[in-house]
Amino acid sequence: MAKDHVVIIGNGPAANEAAIALRERAPELRVTIVGREHVRQYKPHFLPALIAGKITEHDLFVRPIESYSQAGIKLRLGQEVVDVDFDTRRVILAHKEVLRFDGLIIATGGKPRIPEPFLVFQDVMMTLKTLADARVWIEKLARVDSVLIVGGDLTSVAFAKALVSMGKTVKLMVDEHGFWPLHLGDETRQEVAQRLASSGMELVACRKLKGLARVSADEIRVETDCGRYTVGAVGAFFGLVPDVKFLARSGLYIERGIIVDESLMTHYDGVYAAGDCAQVYHPALRDYWVSIGYRNAENLGRIAALNLIGGKVCAETPPESIFHVEGVKVPTSWWAEI
Amino acid sequence: MARVDLTIEVCGMAGDGTIAAGGLLNEAMSAGGFSVLGFDSYPAEIRGFGRCVTRSRIGTERIFALEDKTNVLISLDDVQSRSRVPYLARDAAVFFDSNPPVYVEEEMSLAARVEPETTLFGFPMADLAAAAAGTTRGRNLTALGGFAATFGVPRDLFVEVITKKFKAKGNKVLDANIKSFDAGYAYGLEHFRDRLRDTLKPLPGIKKGPEKVMLSGNLAIGRGAIDAGLKLYFGYPITPATPIMEYLAAKLPERGGRVVQMEDEISSIGAVLGGFYAGARSMTATSGPGFALMTELITHGVMAEIPAVILNAQRGGPSTGLPTKTEQSDLHAAVFGGPGDSPRIVIAPSDVEECYRYTVLSFQLAEKYQTPVIVLTDFYLDNRVENLPIPQATEREIADANEYPDESVQGAYKRYLMTDSGISPRSIPGMEGFTFSATGLEHVEKGTPNYTEENHMNMTEKRHRKIAGALEDLPAPVEYSRGGPLDVGVIGWGSTFGAILEAVNIANERGLNVGALKITSIFPFHGGVIRAFMNRCSEVLIPELNYEGQLANLIDHLHRKDVVRLSRATGSPIPPSLILKEIETLVPAGAS
Numbered sequence A: 001m002a003k004d005h006v007v008i009i010g011n012g013p014a015a016n017e018a019a020i021a022l023r024e025r026a027p028e029l030r031v032t033i034v035g036r037e038h039v040r041q042y043k044p045h046f047l048p049a050l051i052a053g054k055i056t057e058h059d060l061f062v063r064p065i066e067s068y069s070q071a072g073i074k075l076r077l078g079q080e081v082v083d084v085d086f087d088t089r090r091v092i093l094a095h096k097e098v099l100r101f102d103g104l105i106i107a108t109g110g111k112p113r114i115p116e117p118f119l120v121f122q123d124v125m126m127t128l129k130t131l132a133d134a135r136v137w138i139e140k141l142a143r144v145d146s147v148l149i150v151g152g153d154l155t156s157v158a159f160a161k162a163l164v165s166m167g168k169t170v171k172l173m174v175d176e177h178g179f180w181p182l183h184l185g186d187e188t189r190q191e192v193a194q195r196l197a198s199s200g201m202e203l204v205a206c207r208k209l210k211g212l213a214r215v216s217a218d219e220i221r222v223e224t225d226c227g228r229y230t231v232g233a234v235g236a237f238f239g240l241v242p243d244v245k246f247l248a249r250s251g252l253y254i255e256r257g258i259i260v261d262e263s264l265m266t267h268y269d270g271v272y273a274a275g276d277c278a279q280v281y282h283p284a285l286r287d288y289w290v291s292i293g294y295r296n297a298e299n300l301g302r303i304a305a306l307n308l309i310g311g312k313v314c315a316e317t318p319p320e321s322i323f324h325v326e327g328v329k330v331p332t333s334w335w336a337e338i
Numbered sequence B: 001m002a003r004v005d006l007t008i009e010v011c012g013m014a015g016d017g018t019i020a021a022g023g024l025l026n027e028a029m030s031a032g033g034f035s036v037l038g039f040d041s042y043p044a045e046i047r048g049f050g051r052c053v054t055r056s057r058i059g060t061e062r063i064f065a066l067e068d069k070t071n072v073l074i075s076l077d078d079v080q081s082r083s084r085v086p087y088l089a090r091d092a093a094v095f096f097d098s099n100p101p102v103y104v105e106e107e108m109s110l111a112a113r114v115e116p117e118t119t120l121f122g123f124p125m126a127d128l129a130a131a132a133a134g135t136t137r138g139r140n141l142t143a144l145g146g147f148a149a150t151f152g153v154p155r156d157l158f159v160e161v162i163t164k165k166f167k168a169k170g171n172k173v174l175d176a177n178i179k180s181f182d183a184g185y186a187y188g189l190e191h192f193r194d195r196l197r198d199t200l201k202p203l204p205g206i207k208k209g210p211e212k213v214m215l216s217g218n219l220a221i222g223r224g225a226i227d228a229g230l231k232l233y234f235g236y237p238i239t240p241a242t243p244i245m246e247y248l249a250a251k252l253p254e255r256g257g258r259v260v261q262m263e264d265e266i267s268s269i270g271a272v273l274g275g276f277y278a279g280a281r282s283m284t285a286t287s288g289p290g291f292a293l294m295t296e297l298i299t300h301g302v303m304a305e306i307p308a309v310i311l312n313a314q315r316g317g318p319s320t321g322l323p324t325k326t327e328q329s330d331l332h333a334a335v336f337g338g339p340g341d342s343p344r345i346v347i348a349p350s351d352v353e354e355c356y357r358y359t360v361l362s363f364q365l366a367e368k369y370q371t372p373v374i375v376l377t378d379f380y381l382d383n384r385v386e387n388l389p390i391p392q393a394t395e396r397e398i399a400d401a402n403e404y405p406d407e408s409v410q411g412a413y414k415r416y417l418m419t420d421s422g423i424s425p426r427s428i429p430g431m432e433g434f435t436f437s438a439t440g441l442e443h444v445e446k447g448t449p450n451y452t453e454e455n456h457m458n459m460t461e462k463r464h465r466k467i468a469g470a471l472e473d474l475p476a477p478v479e480y481s482r483g484g485p486l487d488v489g490v491i492g493w494g495s496t497f498g499a500i501l502e503a504v505n506i507a508n509e510r511g512l513n514v515g516a517l518k519i520t521s522i523f524p525f526h527g528g529v530i531r532a533f534m535n536r537c538s539e540v541l542i543p544e545l546n547y548e549g550q551l552a553n554l555i556d557h558l559h560r561k562d563v564v565r566l567s568r569a570t571g572s573p574i575p576p577s578l579i580l581k582e583i584e585t586l587v588p589a590g591a592s
């Protein structure tokens, strides 16, 4: 299938792998990446090291910016897609530009999940998903010495350690989804948490966060079922959810993520979704899966691109492998050590 | 203060307030202590609907020229601004309206065209202006507000210049404009403040600087003429000289002078000669086509030895040519134009401050040497603005420079007396016993016509001797170098010299050994000084904005080998980068 213009929404690993695959396999196509952030593709898993001052922003970037023009990929940064009209095959950008496409790959990844009961505290909690978030943390940590981490997903582990290495006091409140996206039993979760505690952070044993109140710019009063204390910042680490709200009224089928078949195609011809934002059908399981992980996103991006240009590649769930969290071996399928 | 060197463009359609925004930006940055050089370009048609662009270069050090790359683009019309994208520096910042009235196709979108390194600052300029002031007219000020907040320019600097500009229009207008600015400023503070990273940085600790005026070349000429005691201005409108007449029409009558719009350029120069003939400082300003019409009467001034000040604001030619583009292609016409052996003085300022000083000087030169003095500027110099300490002329600089006849010769006065200097003391018509004779025919000392071989030879020689002698009062070439032998010497004149100086400075910072020589006295010129400079240079490069290499033609015989010409007839100023490139190719490999 020869497509004139392929638009890729997103600028993470899924999007970039898709663009590269398209360039390699179908050089006649015009390929445009539209990314909301103002920076080129970076490695999110390095953000904790950046915050700890161990690396510079320059070390985060995946490839030189010139490589895009050299490869003939139009990279549009700082530009957000706010809607897609699948009937007229047009992407609508926040600055009211209309971008026509023949093929579309949606690779918008995930955004931090804030569980319902915590939405009221959203303004006082900080997240860590993007480089912009990391910059805010860096500024904040220049002024505060203690941080409470609630949720305790896997991204927070490296972050918490980075904080400890900076001499900060870290309180960790792990909930029942702790170490997401790994699914750990209670026992394993406790074990991992205990090991973390022994590496210099304090485990908060409470079950309920009753209140968060900003006392001053750099002081937050925390109220839990087992007491009150004050910290400099609170980080919300409850995992990621697909970042697809902007497509809610577009006609796409969306459940946890964008529903796609095993070739990653949506129910619109030539429209694919890949990476953390996709919810993929598994013919053998007769069920859908949502996957989180860097390499996995790259892989799905590549598959979507190949299928868009006429390939017949199936997105398989990767074989189970072993992941080490604090020396504890746990099974994982997508989240990889990178 | 860390070194700042930023080129900022405002681009929009005629009617968007582009030029006003650029002007306010210049004023505010000048008030903030920066050096500013700005240049606006208008639609190609003199009256018309089209793209307007203001370019301002601001810096902590003196700015000599415009850069060819833009660091900040403030777009008031994205379709128009798309044409500016090729001129953006790698890491430019672009401010644009993110909520235009209608959806925009990719082909027409500014955001679609920029490179990924460009940082986009999209914000709803028109909406913010409308919400703040009830009208979208202040959108240009909202755009400036967004820029100011992002780059850390204090609000007060802008509010002050906005107030200065709009207070005459009443509080309502002023208020609406400040509100529009504030809306953009608040938005910028909230959303853009920490978005500048890497090479583009907020401007460091801006404070109010010493008082300077923002002047265009044309305004500086107008002020210079008034300060020099101009009494009579005669002219006919022509781009790019018209603003001089407009300025004088507003200001000269307050000083007891007169501005008369004539029916054409021939009558203008005729009236100027008449004014000076009667003893009143007079001038005219025109551009190439008008200047061509004046040449016959200019040579009348040469023959009759009557002072005149003629400003030729050059534009693209020949003929009607490119009225709104710049060129330095009237040098031949200024130096040689007209019938006969007709020596005259031609001077060419190279920046706005010199526009003032050379205009002042031209009156004394005209009086002392009893000759038409042609001041050569060009569109780029006339219309560019620079901020400078308020220029002032001393009593000496504006003093009467006429050499009047001695009382002792009353009754035996010879208007064209042979003297060593060639200057014959000049009476003013009406001085009893000093009968004034003015004739375009060849004449003897008394002024009566005479065509003998010997007389014509003598009188022609006298007129040339007189003009050659003017060299002692003409500004000498100025050299910018470390001295000693130079790998490349770059010689320039007029508006191009700023770019030359910048290129030479960069070349020297890069370890090359090059120098620049500024020539402002075009005729007569300081041949000895120029030759001495050339002798110290392995290569001589002459960049100028014309195809023929007109300055090079005038002086290349002074060099022992061919000079290298960088002659450009593009209608646009030569960017320093182009001169630098040429310098680098001329420097022998390995030389430093």
Ligand SMILES: Cc1cc2nc3c(=O)[nH]c(=O)nc-3n(C[C@H](O)[C@H](O)[C@H](O)COP(=O)(O)OP(=O)(O)OC[C@H]3O[C@@H](n4cnc5c(N)ncnc54)[C@H](O)[C@@H]3O)c2cc1C
Pocket (backbone or CB within 6 Å): A009, A010, A011, A012, A013, A014, A015, A034, A035, A036, A037, A044, A045, A046, A047, A048, A079, A080, A081, A082, A107, A108, A109, A110, A128, A129, A130, A155, A243, A246, A274, A275, A276, A277, A292, A293, A294, A295, A296, A297, A298, A334, A335, A336, A337, A338
């Ligand atoms: C701190 C941190 C540490 C991590 N560590 C690991 C690890 O060790 N191992 C591992 O396997 N995984 C890790 N991950 C997860 C991994 O980074 C993600 O699974 C992966 O990046 C997903 O890739 P993606 O391309 O699907 O989406 P993303 O990387 O999330 O990229 C989505 C892109 O889409 C853009 N976007 C979103 N919406 C729009 C829109 N409307 N318009 C335009 N652009 C839009 C976003 O700005 C972004 O550029 C980590 C994640 C974080 C945040």
